[in-house]
Amino acid sequence: MTRGLIHDCTPPPNWPESITYLNKSRLSSKFPKELISIISPNTNGLFKPKSIKKNPLKVIIKQIKIENHPAKGQNGLFSNKKIKPGELIIPYLGIIHSKFILSENENEIQNQNQNDENDENDEHEKSDYDLSLIRISSFENKNPFKGINISIGIDSNKFGNLARFVNDYRGINDLKGPNSEFKLGKGENGELQMEIWSLPYNNNRDKTKQNLGIQKGEEILVNYGKGWWNARNSLN
Numbered sequence: 001m002t003r004g005l006i007h008d009c010t011p012p013p014n015w016p017e018s019i020t021y022l023n024k025s026r027l028s029s030k031f032p033k034e035l036i037s038i039i040s041p042n043t044n045g046l047f048k049p050k051s052i053k054k055n056p057l058k059v060i061i062k063q064i065k066i067e068n069h070p071a072k073g074q075n076g077l078f079s080n081k082k083i084k085p086g087e088l089i090i091p092y093l094g095i096i097h098s099k100f101i102l103s104e105n106e107n108e109i110q111n112q113n114q115n116d117e118n119d120e121n122d123e124h125e126k127s128d129y130d131l132s133l134i135r136i137s138s139f140e141n142k143n144p145f146k147g148i149n150i151s152i153g154i155d156s157n158k159f160g161n162l163a164r165f166v167n168d169y170r171g172i173n174d175l176k177g178p179n180s181e182f183k184l185g186k187g188e189n190g191e192l193q194m195e196i197w198s199l200p201y202n203n204n205r206d207k208t209k210q211n212l213g214i215q216k217g218e219e220i221l222v223n224y225g226k227g228w229w230n231a232r233n234s235l236n
Ligand SMILES: C[S@@+](CC[C@H](N)C(=O)[O-])C[C@H]1O[C@@H](n2cnc3c(N)ncnc32)[C@H](O)[C@@H]1O
Pocket: 070, 071, 074, 075, 076, 128, 129, 164, 165, 166, 167, 168, 169, 170, 171, 172
Protein backbone atom coordinates (compact mmCIF):
# COMPACT_ATOMS: atom_id res chain seq x y z
CA MET A 1 0.00 0.00 0.00
CA THR A 2 1.19 3.54 -0.76
CA ARG A 3 -0.16 4.81 2.60
CA GLY A 4 1.33 8.15 3.52
CA LEU A 5 3.16 8.81 0.26
CA ILE A 6 2.22 12.06 -1.41
CA HIS A 7 3.24 11.85 -5.06
CA ASP A 8 3.61 15.04 -7.16
CA CYS A 9 1.17 13.48 -9.66
CA THR A 10 -0.03 10.02 -10.69
CA PRO A 11 3.02 7.75 -11.02
CA PRO A 12 3.65 5.93 -14.33
CA PRO A 13 2.91 2.18 -14.75
CA ASN A 14 5.14 -0.18 -12.73
CA TRP A 15 6.10 2.56 -10.26
CA PRO A 16 7.19 0.92 -6.92
CA GLU A 17 4.79 1.49 -4.04
CA SER A 18 7.41 2.59 -1.54
CA ILE A 19 8.92 5.46 -3.57
CA THR A 20 7.44 8.95 -3.84
CA TYR A 21 7.00 9.98 -7.47
CA LEU A 22 8.33 13.46 -8.31
CA ASN A 23 7.79 15.67 -11.33
CA LYS A 24 10.29 18.21 -10.00
CA SER A 25 13.25 17.83 -7.65
CA ARG A 26 12.98 18.90 -4.01
CA LEU A 27 15.52 20.40 -1.66
CA SER A 28 16.52 18.48 1.43
CA SER A 29 15.14 20.18 4.55
CA LYS A 30 18.78 20.69 5.63
CA PHE A 31 19.91 22.31 2.38
CA PRO A 32 21.57 25.66 3.31
CA LYS A 33 19.66 28.63 1.84
CA GLU A 34 23.03 30.26 1.01
CA LEU A 35 23.57 27.57 -1.65
CA ILE A 36 20.24 27.97 -3.45
CA SER A 37 21.51 30.71 -5.78
CA ILE A 38 24.33 28.36 -6.88
CA ILE A 39 21.95 25.67 -8.09
CA SER A 40 19.22 28.10 -9.15
CA PRO A 41 20.78 31.44 -10.17
CA ASN A 42 17.64 33.01 -11.73
CA THR A 43 15.10 32.63 -8.95
CA ASN A 44 16.12 35.19 -6.29
CA GLY A 45 17.28 32.74 -3.65
CA LEU A 46 14.22 30.52 -4.00
CA PHE A 47 14.14 27.02 -5.46
CA LYS A 48 11.27 26.95 -7.96
CA PRO A 49 11.85 24.27 -10.62
CA LYS A 50 9.05 23.70 -13.15
CA SER A 51 7.43 20.28 -13.35
CA ILE A 52 8.70 18.10 -16.17
CA LYS A 53 6.21 17.49 -18.94
CA LYS A 54 4.82 13.99 -19.30
CA ASN A 55 4.20 13.91 -23.04
CA PRO A 56 7.69 14.05 -24.53
CA LEU A 57 8.86 11.15 -22.38
CA LYS A 58 9.94 8.22 -24.51
CA VAL A 59 10.80 5.83 -21.69
CA ILE A 60 9.02 3.33 -19.46
CA ILE A 61 9.89 1.19 -16.43
CA LYS A 62 10.10 -2.53 -17.10
CA GLN A 63 10.92 -5.42 -14.85
CA ILE A 64 13.94 -7.28 -16.21
CA LYS A 65 13.18 -10.89 -17.01
CA ILE A 66 16.14 -11.62 -19.31
CA GLU A 67 17.88 -14.72 -17.94
CA ASN A 68 21.53 -13.57 -18.06
CA HIS A 69 20.88 -9.91 -17.25
CA PRO A 70 22.88 -9.01 -14.09
CA ALA A 71 19.95 -6.97 -12.72
CA LYS A 72 17.35 -9.71 -13.41
CA GLY A 73 14.32 -9.27 -11.17
CA GLN A 74 15.00 -5.55 -10.75
CA ASN A 75 13.64 -2.78 -12.93
CA GLY A 76 15.24 -0.99 -15.85
CA LEU A 77 14.49 2.02 -18.04
CA PHE A 78 13.44 1.13 -21.61
CA SER A 79 12.61 3.22 -24.67
CA ASN A 80 9.08 2.97 -26.02
CA LYS A 81 9.84 5.16 -29.04
CA LYS A 82 12.90 5.66 -31.19
CA ILE A 83 15.34 8.13 -29.60
CA LYS A 84 17.66 10.09 -31.87
CA PRO A 85 21.41 10.44 -31.14
CA GLY A 86 22.13 13.37 -28.81
CA GLU A 87 18.57 13.72 -27.49
CA LEU A 88 17.55 14.63 -23.93
CA ILE A 89 15.80 11.52 -22.63
CA ILE A 90 14.81 12.58 -19.13
CA PRO A 91 15.99 14.76 -16.22
CA TYR A 92 17.10 12.85 -13.11
CA LEU A 93 14.87 14.04 -10.25
CA GLY A 94 15.33 13.49 -6.54
CA ILE A 95 16.27 15.18 -3.30
CA ILE A 96 19.02 17.78 -3.65
CA HIS A 97 21.33 17.67 -0.66
CA SER A 98 24.69 19.12 0.30
CA LYS A 99 27.72 17.99 2.21
CA PHE A 100 30.50 20.11 3.66
CA ILE A 101 33.94 18.68 3.08
CA LEU A 102 36.14 20.57 5.46
CA SER A 103 39.70 21.62 4.79
CA GLU A 104 42.34 20.34 7.19
CA ASN A 105 42.54 23.69 9.02
CA GLU A 106 38.78 23.89 9.60
CA ASN A 107 38.43 21.24 12.29
CA GLU A 108 36.36 23.47 14.51
CA ILE A 109 33.58 23.87 11.97
CA GLN A 110 33.79 20.21 11.13
CA ASN A 111 32.94 19.31 14.72
CA GLN A 112 30.06 21.77 14.87
CA ASN A 113 28.45 20.37 11.77
CA GLN A 114 28.97 16.74 12.48
CA ASN A 115 26.07 16.21 14.84
CA ASP A 116 23.34 17.68 12.69
CA GLU A 117 24.41 16.38 9.33
CA ASN A 118 25.76 12.92 9.88
CA ASP A 119 22.49 11.03 9.71
CA GLU A 120 21.42 12.59 6.46
CA ASN A 121 24.87 12.34 4.84
CA ASP A 122 25.03 8.69 5.80
CA GLU A 123 21.68 8.08 4.15
CA HIS A 124 22.83 9.57 0.83
CA GLU A 125 26.29 8.03 0.98
CA LYS A 126 24.74 4.58 1.30
CA SER A 127 22.23 5.22 -1.48
CA ASP A 128 22.61 3.47 -4.84
CA TYR A 129 20.56 6.28 -6.40
CA ASP A 130 22.76 9.25 -5.43
CA LEU A 131 24.57 11.31 -8.10
CA SER A 132 26.94 14.23 -7.77
CA LEU A 133 25.47 17.45 -9.15
CA ILE A 134 28.25 19.96 -8.49
CA ARG A 135 31.30 20.44 -6.29
CA ILE A 136 32.35 23.90 -5.15
CA SER A 137 35.88 24.23 -3.90
CA SER A 138 36.73 26.19 -0.78
CA PHE A 139 38.41 29.04 -2.69
CA GLU A 140 35.80 29.69 -5.40
CA ASN A 141 34.35 33.22 -5.29
CA LYS A 142 30.79 31.93 -5.43
CA ASN A 143 31.35 29.76 -2.33
CA PRO A 144 29.50 31.43 0.57
CA PHE A 145 31.25 29.15 3.11
CA LYS A 146 34.88 30.17 2.76
CA GLY A 147 37.47 27.52 3.49
CA ILE A 148 34.99 24.66 3.08
CA ASN A 149 34.56 22.44 0.04
CA ILE A 150 30.96 21.72 -0.80
CA SER A 151 29.49 18.76 -2.60
CA ILE A 152 25.90 18.97 -3.85
CA GLY A 153 24.20 15.73 -4.86
CA ILE A 154 20.84 14.45 -6.00
CA ASP A 155 19.43 11.29 -4.48
CA SER A 156 16.42 9.40 -5.85
CA ASN A 157 16.49 6.58 -3.32
CA LYS A 158 13.12 7.42 -1.76
CA PHE A 159 11.84 10.24 -3.99
CA GLY A 160 12.40 10.30 -7.74
CA ASN A 161 11.17 9.81 -11.28
CA LEU A 162 11.69 7.23 -14.04
CA ALA A 163 15.36 8.21 -14.41
CA ARG A 164 16.18 6.39 -11.14
CA PHE A 165 15.76 3.09 -12.99
CA VAL A 166 18.62 3.57 -15.43
CA ASN A 167 21.10 0.70 -15.21
CA ASP A 168 24.83 0.59 -16.00
CA TYR A 169 25.88 -1.15 -19.24
CA ARG A 170 28.36 -3.55 -17.57
CA GLY A 171 27.42 -7.20 -18.07
CA ILE A 172 24.50 -6.14 -20.29
CA ASN A 173 26.03 -4.48 -23.30
CA ASP A 174 29.77 -4.88 -22.80
CA LEU A 175 30.65 -4.85 -26.48
CA LYS A 176 28.62 -1.83 -27.51
CA GLY A 177 29.01 0.04 -24.23
CA PRO A 178 26.44 2.54 -22.94
CA ASN A 179 23.91 4.10 -25.32
CA SER A 180 23.28 7.09 -23.02
CA GLU A 181 25.09 9.40 -20.63
CA PHE A 182 24.54 11.62 -17.61
CA LYS A 183 24.98 15.31 -18.42
CA LEU A 184 24.65 18.42 -16.33
CA GLY A 185 21.87 20.61 -17.73
CA LYS A 186 19.44 23.34 -16.79
CA GLY A 187 15.72 23.19 -16.09
CA GLU A 188 13.20 25.70 -17.41
CA ASN A 189 13.91 28.16 -14.61
CA GLY A 190 17.67 27.87 -15.05
CA GLU A 191 18.18 25.46 -12.13
CA LEU A 192 21.02 22.94 -12.41
CA GLN A 193 19.86 19.43 -13.04
CA MET A 194 21.34 16.09 -13.95
CA GLU A 195 19.95 14.68 -17.18
CA ILE A 196 20.10 11.46 -19.18
CA TRP A 197 20.92 11.98 -22.89
CA SER A 198 21.29 9.49 -25.73
CA LEU A 199 24.92 9.38 -26.89
CA PRO A 200 25.58 11.79 -29.76
CA TYR A 201 28.47 9.75 -31.18
CA ASN A 202 29.08 6.23 -32.40
CA ASN A 203 30.01 4.17 -29.38
CA ASN A 204 30.34 0.97 -31.36
CA ARG A 205 33.77 -0.59 -31.68
CA ASP A 206 33.17 -0.69 -35.41
CA LYS A 207 33.61 3.00 -36.19
CA THR A 208 32.26 2.55 -39.72
CA LYS A 209 28.81 1.92 -38.22
CA GLN A 210 26.45 4.84 -38.07
CA ASN A 211 24.92 5.86 -34.72
CA LEU A 212 21.24 5.17 -35.32
CA GLY A 213 20.18 6.23 -31.84
CA ILE A 214 18.17 4.04 -29.48
CA GLN A 215 15.54 1.75 -30.98
CA LYS A 216 12.08 1.17 -29.50
CA GLY A 217 12.32 -1.52 -26.80
CA GLU A 218 16.06 -1.05 -26.12
CA GLU A 219 17.25 -0.64 -22.55
CA ILE A 220 18.67 2.79 -21.70
CA LEU A 221 22.17 2.13 -20.33
CA VAL A 222 24.71 4.57 -18.94
CA ASN A 223 28.19 4.28 -17.48
CA TYR A 224 28.02 4.80 -13.69
CA GLY A 225 31.81 5.14 -13.73
CA LYS A 226 34.59 3.01 -12.24
CA GLY A 227 34.44 5.00 -8.99
CA TRP A 228 30.81 3.99 -8.41
CA TRP A 229 31.55 0.29 -8.87
CA ASN A 230 34.84 0.39 -6.94
CA ALA A 231 33.07 1.97 -3.96
CA ARG A 232 30.45 -0.82 -3.97
CA ASN A 233 32.82 -3.70 -4.67
CA SER A 234 35.07 -2.73 -1.77
CA LEU A 235 32.04 -2.98 0.53
CA ASN A 236 31.30 -6.56 -0.53
C1 LIG B 1 20.19 3.41 -9.83
S1 LIG B 1 19.73 1.79 -9.51
C2 LIG B 1 19.15 1.26 -11.07
C3 LIG B 1 17.74 0.75 -11.00
C4 LIG B 1 17.56 -0.58 -10.33
N1 LIG B 1 17.81 -1.66 -11.28
C5 LIG B 1 16.17 -0.71 -9.73
O1 LIG B 1 15.40 -1.59 -10.12
O2 LIG B 1 15.83 0.10 -8.86
C6 LIG B 1 21.30 1.02 -9.28
C7 LIG B 1 21.23 -0.45 -8.96
O3 LIG B 1 20.84 -1.19 -10.09
C8 LIG B 1 21.59 -2.39 -10.20
N2 LIG B 1 22.39 -2.36 -11.43
C9 LIG B 1 22.48 -1.36 -12.31
N3 LIG B 1 23.28 -1.67 -13.33
C10 LIG B 1 23.74 -2.90 -13.10
C11 LIG B 1 24.64 -3.79 -13.80
N4 LIG B 1 25.20 -3.47 -14.93
N5 LIG B 1 24.89 -4.98 -13.23
C12 LIG B 1 24.32 -5.34 -12.07
N6 LIG B 1 23.45 -4.55 -11.36
C13 LIG B 1 23.17 -3.36 -11.88
C14 LIG B 1 22.46 -2.47 -8.97
O4 LIG B 1 21.75 -3.21 -8.00
C15 LIG B 1 22.57 -1.02 -8.56
O5 LIG B 1 22.81 -0.88 -7.18
